[in-house]
Amino acid sequence: MPAGTLYRGREGMWSWVAHRVTGVLIFFFLFVHVLDTALVRVSPQAYDDVVATYKTPIVNVMEYGLVAAILFHALNGLRVIAVDFWSKGPKYQKHLLWTVVGVWVVLMAGAFYPVLQHTLRTLFGS
Amino acid sequence: MSSAETTTPHDSVSLYDADHPAPVIEPPRARTKKTPKSTRTNFEMYGWLFMRLSGIVLVVLVLGHLLIQLVLDGGVSKIGFAFVAGRWASPFWQVWDLTMLWLAMLHGANGLRTVINDYAQRDNTRFWLKMLLYTATVFTVLLGTLVIFTFDPNIQ
Numbered sequence: 001m002p003a004g005t006l007y008r009g010r011e012g013m014w015s016w017v018a019h020r021v022t023g024v025l026i027f028f029f030l031f032v033h034v035l036d037t038a039l040v041r042v043s044p045q046a047y048d049d050v051v052a053t054y055k056t057p058i059v060n061v062m063e064y065g066l067v068a069a070i071l072f073h074a075l076n077g078l079r080v081i082a083v084d085f086w087s088k089g090p091k092y093q094k095h096l097l098w099t100v101v102g103v104w105v106v107l108m109a110g111a112f113y114p115v116l117q118h119t120l121r122t123l124f125g126s
Numbered sequence: 127m128s129s130a131e132t133t134t135p136h137d138s139v140s141l142y143d144a145d146h147p148a149p150v151i152e153p154p155r156a157r158t159k160k161t162p163k164s165t166r167t168n169f170e171m172y173g174w175l176f177m178r179l180s181g182i183v184l185v186v187l188v189l190g191h192l193l194i195q196l197v198l199d200g201g202v203s204k205i206g207f208a209f210v211a212g213r214w215a216s217p218f219w220q221v222w223d224l225t226m227l228w229l230a231m232l233h234g235a236n237g238l239r240t241v242i243n244d245y246a247q248r249d250n251t252r253f254w255l256k257m258l259l260y261t262a263t264v265f266t267v268l269l270g271t272l273v274i275f276t277f278d279p280n281i282q
Contacts, residue, residue, distance in 0.1 A: 024237070030231065031266055041272075043282070044282075063196060070188060074184075074185045077185065078185065111196075
């Protein structure tokens with residue numbers, strides 16, 4: 001890597017960085033997820049055993065992180081499409097990013113209880 | 127371009143004439159005898175377009191998948207072999223999951239191909255990382271497809 005350089009691209013650059021990082025993370029999860037789902041061809045017990053891992057508090061919190069990564073990647077992906085194909089997209093790319101961030105915050109707040117309810121119920125009773 | 131370089135400043139008479147022709151400058155990127163017949167395809171443009179088209183479809187498929195698996199009806203609590211068997215009893219969800227598998231794997235593989243091309247500087251490193259990526263991608267797509275097509279709810 002070339003040392004000592006930083007492209008100060010502000011919103012456009014940082015959304016690009018976040019899009020890459022979330023994309024790579026989601027792709028690595030996808031490999032694991034296809035492999036764990038493949039256990040339904042081994043036996044119901046084998047599948048239920050691995051799914052039990054998904055229900056532990058730590059992995060449950062990681063699922064919330066997965067939702068966070070996927071939601072950002074999806075919303076920012078739509079922004080990239082708007083920038084590429086909508087004639088006013090490049091002009092409004094910063095507004096679009098802050099819209100993405102706003103929608104993301106609302107959806108993440110809404111997903112908090114539904115996604116983490118298993119852990120919340122297990123740790124704090126019903 | 128200004129003609130100042132090729133003319134004298136005062137009388138605007140060219141330095142070149144029929145006996146003293148101007149030097150020929152080859153246009154950049156001119157095809158020569160050494161240039162292969164077809165060095166360029168539109169592969170990268172189709173890859174770029176595929177990322178956007180598959181992305182739109184994946185927004186619907188993946189967010190719908192997350193809603194069903196992690197949000198509605200108790201979140202992750204309900205997931206188990208019986209839940210999978212119930213959903214894959216319907217061809218609709220089989221097609222949904224199969225489409226999602228193929229599009230997500232190809233979308234992700236092309237994304238990681240771009241990342242490898244950007245950051246792996248040595249030719250050998252780039253080549254082998256991409257071979258690893260393609261091998262893992264083909265394996266995972268085929269495994270997932272096989273699982274969806276051969277799923278047996280009565281397996282013991």
